[in-house]
Amino acid sequence: MGVASMQRVKNVDYDENDLYDEPDYDEPEETYTDEDRNNFATLTPVVRAELEEASLQASDREIEDALWNYYWDVAKSVTYLKNSKKPKTQEQLVKKEKVKSKFDQAAEKSAQESDSRNMIPYASWFRDVPWILPEDKLHSLVPAMPFQRPVLLGGSSKLAKLAEERRKKATATSIRANGNTSLSALDRLTKTKAFTENEKPVVEDTPERRKYPIRSKREPTPPPREPTPPSVEREGEKPDLRALPTEFGYTLSTSLLDRDRPTLSTSDVLAAAKAPAKQTGNGLIKRTESLSLDTPSLDRVQQAKVKSKGLDVPRLWEEEKAKRKASAAFVVIGHVDHGKSTLMGRLLLDTGAVAQRDIDKYQKQASELGKTSFALAWVMDTGTEERERGVTFDFAQHHFSTTSSDFTILDAPGHRDFVPNMIGGASMADMALLVVDANQLDSGMKGQTKEHIMLAKAVGLKRIIVAVNKLDSTSQAWDQKEFTRVQAAVTKLLRESGFAEDDIAFVPCSGLSGQNVAKKPSGEDTTWIGKAHLPPLLQALEAFSTESAQNVDLLRPLRMQVVDLFRGSITNPLSVSGRISSGHLQVGDVVYLQPAGETATVKAIEVSEEPKDFAVAGQICTLHLQEISSQHIKSGDMLCSQADPVTVTKDLSLLISVVDPLLPQPVDVHMGRLHLPGTIKQLVETVDSNGEQLKRKPRVLKGGQRARVKVSLDEGAAIEAGERIVLRSGGATAAYGTVE
Numbered sequence: 015m016g017v018a019s020m021q022r023v024k025n026v027d028y029d030e031n032d033l034y035d036e037p038d039y040d041e042p043e044e045t046y047t048d049e050d051r052n053n054f055a056t057l058t059p060v061v062r063a064e065l066e067e068a069s070l071q072a073s074d075r076e077i078e079d080a081l082w083n084y085y086w087d088v089a090k091s092v093t094y095l096k097n098s099k100k101p102k103t104q105e106q107l108v109k110k111e112k113v114k115s116k117f118d119q120a121a122e123k124s125a126q127e128s129d130s131r132n133m134i135p136y137a138s139w140f141r142d143v144p145w146i147l148p149e150d151k152l153h154s155l156v157p158a159m160p161f162q163r164p165v166l167l168g169g170s171s172k173l174a175k176l177a178e179e180r181r182k183k184a185t186a187t188s189i190r191a192n193g194n195t196s197l198s199a200l201d202r203l204t205k206t207k208a209f210t211e212n213e214k215p216v217v218e219d220t221p222e223r224r225k226y227p228i229r230s231k232r233e234p235t236p237p238p239r240e241p242t243p244p245s246v247e248r249e250g251e252k253p254d255l256r257a258l259p260t261e262f263g264y265t266l267s268t269s270l271l272d273r274d275r276p277t278l279s280t281s282d283v284l285a286a287a288k289a290p291a292k293q294t295g296n297g298l299i300k301r302t303e304s305l306s307l308d309t310p311s312l313d314r315v316q317q318a319k320v321k322s323k324g325l326d327v328p329r330l331w332e333e334e335k336a337k338r339k340a341s342a343a344f345v346v347i348g349h350v351d352h353g354k355s356t357l358m359g360r361l362l363l364d365t366g367a368v369a370q371r372d373i374d375k376y377q378k379q380a381s382e383l384g385k386t387s388f389a390l391a392w393v394m395d396t397g398t399e400e401r402e403r404g405v406t407f408d409f410a411q412h413h414f415s416t417t418s419s420d421f422t423i424l425d426a427p428g429h430r431d432f433v434p435n436m437i438g439g440a441s442m443a444d445m446a447l448l449v450v451d452a453n454q455l456d457s458g459m460k461g462q463t464k465e466h467i468m469l470a471k472a473v474g475l476k477r478i479i480v481a482v483n484k485l486d487s488t489s490q491a492w493d494q495k496e497f498t499r500v501q502a503a504v505t506k507l508l509r510e511s512g513f514a515e516d517d518i519a520f521v522p523c524s525g526l527s528g529q530n531v532a533k534k535p536s537g538e539d540t541t542w543i544g545k546a547h548l549p550p551l552l553q554a555l556e557a558f559s560t561e562s563a564q565n566v567d568l569l570r571p572l573r574m575q576v577v578d579l580f581r582g583s584i585t586n587p588l589s590v591s592g593r594i595s596s597g598h599l600q601v602g603d604v605v606y607l608q609p610a611g612e613t614a615t616v617k618a619i620e621v622s623e624e625p626k627d628f629a630v631a632g633q634i635c636t637l638h639l640q641e642i643s644s645q646h647i648k649s650g651d652m653l654c655s656q657a658d659p660v661t662v663t664k665d666l667s668l669l670i671s672v673v674d675p676l677l678p679q680p681v682d683v684h685m686g687r688l689h690l691p692g693t694i695k696q697l698v699e700t701v702d703s704n705g706e707q708l709k710r711k712p713r714v715l716k717g718g719q720r721a722r723v724k725v726s727l728d729e730g731a732a733i734e735a736g737e738r739i740v741l742r743s744g745g746a747t748a749a750y751g752t753v754e
């Protein structure tokens with residue numbers, strides 16, 4: 015395990031007391047979804063393998079607890095388990111309970127108060143409302159289920175306690191109260207408004223949200239990966255002395271988050287109050303009947319429906335062709351610590367996408383930790399603290415431009431532990447950038463260099479640039495022989511994997527020193543690079559990027575797999591991102607989501623973080639949606655044209671290349687960001703390279719064979735012919751191919 019992984023160990027946000035205080039908690043019954051179970055099945059062996067590497071053992075239950083609590087984050091789960099399994103030092107064992115600060119005590123008290131809100135009889139929700147609400151309406155105004163927040167995030171023991179503590183702290187921080195009830199109602203409302211303005215309200219941790227995480231949009235300039243400074247109270251910062259919102263105010267503020275529940279806006283309430291009361295003996299009761307209890311969603315309350323401008327997108331796209339730069343998205347792959355992040359940080363710095371002052375800042379922070387060499391890598395790290403709910407497993411996107419091309423870097427920070435995410439990232443790319451440490455060829459060949467090459471091919475990437483990196487630190491710096499040795503070995507592997515000679519480019523470079531990255535190298539020991547006509551990395555990327563701009567298919571029906579789902583802002587409560595694989599869309603379009611079978615309106619479009627009127631096939635974009643609930647979308651779903659939607663199916667006929675022996679057996683089916691459990695029901699036939707039958711109904715498929723198989727998915731998915739799929743079993747890639 016490399017230095018970078020050790021950093022992740024340190025990044026985990028807990029203190030030692032969390033490991034040793036173990037109060038009794040009642041364990042709630044967990045009801046896992048199929049997706050949860052699938053995640054457990056896929057990730058538990060990965061975590062176990064990591065632990066075994068460190069000679070540690072953990073039970074399935076412990077691993078599952080960790081995965082559940084760390085939200086499927088393998089690195090964090092491993093870190094937690096490693097720390098909890100490590101023998102305790104004497105010092106740790108005798109450590110007394112920390113003296114609680116006044117703020118901690120206040121936070122605890124407020125958390126208890128907030129817990130006491132968990133069970134609220136519906137009749138008392140509106141006890142401080144100056145008018146009376148009819149009994150039958152009260153049922154519709156409060157949640158259908160008893161309003162009870164989950165007591166634990168799941169699991170048991172220390173993790174459960176850790177999760178509970180965190181939840182309490184988060185609640186306490188958001189609604190800090192000291193019991194001062196003398197503040198005006200206006201102040202209380204201001205408090206609830208503050209949630210929405212900061213766009214970080216206290217969100218219920220419902221099972222629904224666990225299943226379909228909605229994250230805040232990533233900050234464009236990421237924070238450093240290391241260190242995570244301990245949270246310190248800022249000097250001079252005054253505690254928030256405002257009172258808790260009333261039950262009614264709380265209802266209003268939280269209901270804004272639940273878009274499926276009938277929601278009352280403030281204006282609805284005021285209108286109702288002003289409405290003439292019907293004299294029925296019940297006085298004001300009848301006023302409340304003018305409240306529109308069907309007012310369904312935030313969209314309709316706050317957002318005007320966006321109309322389409324009716325643009326002729328294919329014509330506009332063609333007209334703009336001359337003005338447009340070439341573009342390409344590339345996924346950065348390679349074995350751990352071979353220098354991917356450093357090389358990308360260098361590229362972003364030397365192309366001006368990142369300012370030197372940011373690097374200087376990271377340099378200073380890194381050198382304080384004795385890790386100066388990581389300053390460039392920190393540019394790429396999106397930082398766990400920035401992510402809502404500590405989710406760290408998603409790949410990051412970064413953009414940079416040259417005079418001729420626009421690039422998107424797809425970097426999956428956790429992909430070495432989390433191959434499914436590497437598949438998700440690679441399936442959005444036009445090409446791959448494989449980084450190989452010239453000093454560590456053999457370990458890479460046994461490890462992820464080999465696996466990532468296979469997966470790049472499996473998701474359909476044709477072009478690959480191989481950066482032979484760290485040539486500044488070969489036994490003799492910039493040794494041409496070392497470069498040639500790596501080039502020969504990697505070329506062999508790429509050819510075996512099916513990459514054509516013309517689609518492979520080699521670049522000798524050093525991300526750390528910047529030699530041959532954005533500029534040609536200087537110095538006597540690098541003269542051979544110019545003589546061999548080996549371009550700098552940036553030039554190689556530009557040479558491969560020109561094709562992708564022409565490789566768009568606007569005229570086919572719209573298809574875009576949802577890769578990410580997040581909350582953009584209060585005005586854009588639901589946004590999705592992904593790559594349009596075919597067709598086009600524009601602001602105001604109504605799109606169809608499968609497998610939910612729901613429609614949504616495209617309120618706004620962003621491409622490379624710039625607002626656009628339309629987006630076309632080949633572009634990675636963010637769509638802000640309206641008139642759809644988050645419950646109907648999850649990553650892996652397909653956004654398609656209403657007129658020609660993808661059909662939902664459970665049964666797949668696949669033409670596959672076999673990596674590991676296969677029988678009729680359970681498998682995990684991966685298609686881009688979609689991961690579903692399924693079963694190989696039938697081995698139909700083995701075929702030759704032209705797809706012609708070799709043998710009918712084989713009993714087993716061996717590595718290296720091509721075959722037709724029938725796979726049944728556990729649940730229906732939006733998959734159509736021609737899609738690339740990867741079959742995995744026991745945490746390893748077993749086969750890849752296409753849907754027929």
Ligand SMILES: Nc1nc2c(ncn2[C@@H]2O[C@H](COP(=O)(O)OP(=O)(O)OP(=O)(O)O)[C@@H](O)[C@H]2O)c(=O)[nH]1
Pocket residue numbers: 017018019349350351352353354355356357387388391427430483484485486487523524525526527
């Ligand atoms: N000498 C030398 N060291 C380098 C070079 N590039 C990266 N390194 C060092 O290699 C180590 C790992 O670099 P990273 O950029 O974090 O590697 P990575 O492949 O992104 O690692 P993971 O994301 O953890 O897989 C760091 O200490 C870097 O400073 C290089 O060109 N030359």
